[in-house]
Amino acid sequence: MNLKLLKSKNLRGQVIIPGDKSISHRSIILSSIAEGTSEISGFLKGEDCLATINAFKKMGVKIEDEGKKIYVHGVGLHGLKKPIEDLDLGNSGTSMRLLAGLLSGQKFSSTLIGDSSLSSRPMKRILEPLQKMGASIFTKDNTAPLTIKATNKMSGISYELPIASAQVKSCILLAGLYADSNTQVIENHLTRDHTEKMFKKFGIEIDEIFENSKKIIKIYPPQKLNPSHITIPGDFSSASFFIVAGLIIPNSEIILKNVGINSSRTALLKVLIEMGANIKMNNIKDDYEKTADIEIKSSNLEAIVLDEELVPNLIDELPILFIAAAFASGKTIIRGVEELKTKESDRLEAMSSSLGILGVEIKTYSDGIDINGKSSLNSSVTIDSFGDHRIAMASSIACSMLDGENIIKNIENIQTSFPKFTETCSSLGIKAESF
Ligand code: S3P
Secondary structure (H helix, E strand, C coil): CCEEECCCCCCEEEEECCECHHHHHHHHHHHHCCEEEEEEECCCCCHHHHHHHHHHHHCCCEEEEECCEEEEEEECCCCCCCCCCCEECCCCHHHHHHHHHHHHCCCCCEEEECCCCHHHCCCHHHHHHHHHHCCCEEEECCEEEEEECCCCCECCCEEECCCCCHHHHHHHHHHHCCECCCEEEEECCCCCCHHHHHHHHCCCCEEEEEECCEEEEEECCCCCCCCCEEECCECHHHHHHHHHHHHHCCCCEEEEEEEECCCCCCHHHHHHHHCCCEEEEEEEEECCCEEEEEEEECCCCECCECCHHHHHHCHHHHHHHHHHHHCCECEEEECCCHHHHHCCCCHHHHHHHHHHHHCCEEEEECCEEEEECCCCCCCCCEEECCCCHHHHHHHHHHHCCCCCCEEEECCHHHHHCCCCHHHHHHHHCCCEEEC
């Protein structure tokens, strides 16, 4: 499937952004091993999170989809059953890395598989700590499929994360639920803390100690998890495409309702405000995760030098930040983003290709990019998504600024995180049509 985009102006209206992908995964994982029924509202029914649901169904968990609510009948910490087939996690790195942690502590074996993109993503980052904990987990060339053998004993470890990764942190913490002693993860750069927040919601004892810029997370193996009621906020990463659209498309004034604004996720806001963005947060609520209605008005953006320290807190928003930079005056300098190469595609390469086709003057480096904003842009372009949802969506927003008929090819992957992307574009006034 492809997406056709025409030049858009005057975005108007309010939209509800679909549920947070990271939180949706975690809600299913913990409800499945709680004792009793959990109720989840606002769950993201994108392919990635559905892959997590299917994996738990294959391990004997009854999960009922009643439209607005999902009911998960948890089987307890030790109640999962050996799946009779491989667990296919599709395109979802979060499912694979988090489940690898949880399954390392089970008394049955399992195999985790994924699509070609997921099968080429690095898994050594989780193998190392899990093997230290006593897991019997095997791969060929440190990539999926992952084969996990039944484990008799997992031990707690103290592990300093060599890369800033919430997936690796969460993988270790989930394995730690099955360890015979406490587990401690040390972060030198704070990454998204949805796992820590969700652990608390299910009654797991967890300490978070902040020392200068470090964070130490300690968990104590629980006897059981209590079921919970979880309301999932809108996904900030999905909102980010429309935040930037509202800023760069002339005469726009839009509101994105009920978006998660957890500070470990929203560094993009800080950067855009530094670039001159007119963004306001209204109706801020602080449940276990903070939410707000985000109001955006068209703004004249200025280039910046990105503070590398912020990278872990805007990692998924970098493709759309590149687009914001393309429409800002001056040269934006971005470094320290080599992790982009390990995502659903090599996002540094994919976005460089996309920006090149748009006509944006760029210079790429092994760990970043310089983007000259307000270059004279091409019209009637065709851009490939590289099979990556965020490349497809970021490029779409850029194309809504160009003359002519612009095409994004192979947009199927948008289904992984934002199934109603095209409809949301249309309801705000972005001229987008799939074909
Ligand atoms: C995620 C963590 C991030 C992010 C991904 C979701 C999570 O990955 O890019 O989309 O839910 O924990 P890394 O841990 O690889 O940085």
